[in-house]
Amino acid sequence: MSDISECVDPQAVPSGTGCVECLAAGLWWFHLRRCAKCGHIGCCDTSPNQHATAHFRETGHFIITSFEPGEDWFWNYRTAKPLYGPRLRPRGRGLWTRLAPDQRGVSPRTRKITSMSKQPFCDPARSK
Ligand SMILES: [Zn+2]
């Protein structure tokens, strides 16, 4: 069984427009990651709470993809390498863009940092 057939479900519906745990706790994040298996949306490893990685540790769902607009890369936690994944169910861009910035959990300060960053990734391999 390939990693993709094991841990990617193109029909999984995204859990929402923001990090599930951060929204529940009223926290903020930098970037969003989407679990390719179940659609869980979690925050990236440069966010304070790193819920995407926490989701992988809890569930063993080891392939994530970016949930940022215009990004379609995948990441495999097991191999710690990027991979090419299939096209997933649309992320619901319309719903996303209707949300005000603070409803996305991004504070004015982090938004400034995000827009200045040239790095498309913020994943474990990059921070080594
Ligand atoms: Zn989070």
Ligand SMILES: [Zn+2]
């Ligand atoms: Zn998952």
